[in-house]
Amino acid sequence: MDCIFCKIAAGEIPSTKVFENDKIVAFKDLNPQAPVHLLVIPREHIASADEVNADNALSIAEIFKNIPSIAADAGLTNGYRIITNIGEDGCQSVKHMHFHILGGTKLAERMC
Numbered sequence: 001m002d003c004i005f006c007k008i009a010a011g012e013i014p015s016t017k018v019f020e021n022d023k024i025v026a027f028k029d030l031n032p033q034a035p036v037h038l039l040v041i042p043r044e045h046i047a048s049a050d051e052v053n054a055d056n057a058l059s060i061a062e063i064f065k066n067i068p069s070i071a072a073d074a075g076l077t078n079g080y081r082i083i084t085n086i087g088e089d090g091c092q093s094v095k096h097m098h099f100h101i102l103g104g105t106k107l108a109e110r111m112c
């Protein structure tokens, strides 16, 4: 499968990783939309949050278990936003589930 985030998880293409363990990887977004813009992905290929099921739900738990410390390490002491885009209408450009962590400033109130 030609998936850019699988390749980042495998270390086959470069990224600025800020956290990794056996199940998930967090790295800096190449095109940041806030002073802090990280992406958190499962190592296993899940196309989007719409593909979460009983067999792969532990990846979600692992991501959310680690987000507080990933955010704290990034200096996000005053709040942040987590976004996951899904499919065409959600403007998902990379078809490997990822959670954006955005912060480091007061974010816009509008979400769309």
Ligand code: AMP
Residues within 6 Å of the ligand: 004, 015, 028, 029, 030, 031, 032, 039, 084, 085, 091, 092, 093, 094, 095
């Ligand atoms: P989305 O539009 O929700 O699918 O978000 C995809 C995100 O991946 C965008 O914010 C891109 O800037 C980011 N992105 C794409 N390729 C890379 C890469 N090689 N390294 C880091 N971030 C990337």
Ligand code: ZN
Residues within 6 Å of the ligand: 003, 004, 005, 006, 007, 044, 045, 046, 095, 096
């Ligand atoms: Zn993938």
